[in-house]
Amino acid sequence: MGRQFRRASWVTSWAGDRSVQAGVAGASWSIAGTLARGLLPRSPLQQAVATSVVATAHYQLTATAWSALEALASKPGSRPSLRASMLVAGAAITGGVATSTATAQAANRSLPAAVAGTAGRFIAFAGLAGGAAAGWEELLQRRLGLRPGFDTTLVPAVATGAAVVGFSVALGARRAHRYGLVEPQRHAIRSADATTMIKAGGLGVASAVGLSALMVGEQLTARGLEHLGAKALGRNTGALGSLLAHGTVLGAMGAASAFGLKRITSVVERRDDIVEPAYPMPPTSPWVSAGPRSAMPFASMGKEGRRFVLMALTAHDITAATGEPAMDPVRVVGGYESTSDVAERARLTVQDMVDCGAFERNIICVGVPTGVGYFNYTVAEALEYLTGGNCATIVPQYALVPSALALGRTRDGEELTRLVLEGIRGRIEGLSPQSRPGVFVVGESLGANVALDIAMVPGGVSGMPLMAELGVAGGLYLGVPFRTELWNIWRANPEAVDPAGVLVRVSDPVLMPALPAGQGCHLMVIHD
Structure with a gap:
């Protein structure tokens, strides 16, 4: 029974989408960075919120970027072949890394250069994640004959993100050695009591559930928009329709985020305008x-x-x-x-x-x-x-x-x-x-x-x-x-x-x- 539920049609339809798999890999990749120490300590709740926000943003950006790459690699109304997916993934990785490298020096002083460098890194990762999704699909479903499900779609996507995290951590350690920042006697976490561990674990689970809900909601919205587009045009919109749907959702999220950041900044500035009783x-x-x-x-x-x-x-x-x-x-x-x-x-x-x-x-x-x-x-x-x-x-x-x-x-x-x-x-x-x-x-x-x-x-x-x-x-x-x-x-x-x-x-x-x-x-x- 569990096997039938796992292979249910709604799971196949959602998890089998390469954009979703690329997005999940992007979200997995981003989580490690949210755990880095900052100038101020974070409570478990603050950490959970930060991780959820960052992972959601990376999911949407990576999914949309791969949708764009698929649209470039396919004919109107169709999906790209494995060969086309691999070619466009390789081009994205090469071009993205080259762009990020070329703009690295100017990024600290030039906003356009910083934006170009960030976009290059995202495109490179989207190419890696989407290409990996196409490769996993070919290996697990076509060569080994496994049916689509969480274990043949999303689990490999998480593994892809985890592999990139491992590579990034290794590069970070190498950089720390170069700058002389490695102190073996110093530990990031000295101790943690049982209550803190339970609270952190519970918030981690809640974050994962919330992130999954947001991902499903995004996919349902994108699929709905894609269906409306196909109905209006009277034909299958293919990869281009997916791009437009994911792009629309990303645009809405971006606008909402920009508005939210502006509101937060305004609230913080007004809060700082208070006249304290001690200094009236x-x-x-x-x-x-x-x-x-x-x-x-x-x-x-x-x-x-x-x-x-x-x-x-x-x-x-x-x-x-x-x-x-x-x-x-x-x-x-x-x-x-x-x-x-x-x-x-x-x-x-x-x-x-x-x-x-x-x-x-x-x-x-x-x-x-x-x-x-x-x-x-x-x-x-x-x-x-x-x-x-x-x-x-x-x-x-x-x-x-x-x-x-x-x-x-x-x-x-x-x-x-x-x-x-x-x-x-x-x-x-x-x-x-x-x-x-x-x-x-x-x-x-x-x-x-x-x-x-x-x-x-x-x-x-x-x-x-x-x-x-x-x-x-x-x-x-x-x-x-x-x-x-x-x-x-x-x-x-x-x-x-x-x-x-x-x-x-x-x-x-x-x-x-x-x-x-x-x-x-x-x-x-x-x-x-």
Whole structure:
């Protein structure tokens, strides 16, 4: 009885579709990547949701991509032969890999190149998954005479995805060895109690069931659209009809996803606009943004910016801790919502520095924030204590959303920070040599990404020489992400972006080499 159910006609009709098999392979391939560690821990529920969303997206993209390839390999109203499927799969793999390789260098700076590279990888995998599905079908059903079912269609598809995962993990391990990131004594998971394991297992099963339901729903919708198309035309639409049906579903999912992401971003930004009970009013200090001498609106800098200016140390605080005379340090936040124009926001930030007295201090620290507009207050306070308040910390905001949602705004952040540095340089050049403050840059995590890539400008001077040209005497970059363009170039060829050797990488600040008196450097602290 179970065998009859397994071979039921609805199973044969659904699971026998090569687009479905390719999509299942794509979903299987994507799951391993969702388990990678991030900057923040994930609960089992968050992990289950992330895995489901990613797997669903990969299923739909891979299924649609293979439908497109099948349409290219077949005559109108028909399905491609095994030979045609293998030829188009080989062409897709070759072309996709070539496209991804050719655009790899430019992908970090060019959106079209990044899109082309991603599309190339998807097309290559779709070719691999669809070609494997055709091969499995030929072997299991035609050569061995097995009837279509889960064990002869979807199980091989999952095996295909798993094989690609194994290959990807091996490449990742090789890359980790190359970058010196392998630490045998360190484990990703130290312990897990029975409750956590049961919860994770239950959520995993629920995710699998939910993903299967979404896949079946997508296939039913696509089949329904394909049937309507065939009925309207009065003939079988073949592979082209499948492509149009899957493409329509993919387009609807894409539109819904784009709308959902926009809504989430909007909700997060509005949530960050709340005025916390602990910080209800603008500051009264004349040395910070939104204070009596500042024109920067208190409401423009988000929750983290408001905290930053209201938590500023005073001369009394510093003297109480150090026992030495001190002055009030300056804190300036270039509020993200002060204006939507990046150049104007930079101008307002520099003007606020003038209004708050930043150029009257010996040290100016440009603190590049994370996506949510946060700059590490312990870094700011350490600088203020060590200098006796004779410093100004400047935070130009390029977003007010968590870093994961701000990845697409880092170019704005680089431009904004570069313009602020140019404005600072212009002001300093008007001061007498003996009263010119030193300028430094500090960034953490996504802020480190933005801070380093300030120096990456196509054409002309770039890299560390550009930092020097902007008047930056040194910098501190904590937890530099791998996506940072300057880091990747420096890792492969240091002289290309740092001919003077001022960029230093350490795993701990205490390992920093001694420098001659008066010489600055740019220190990257790569931490876990």
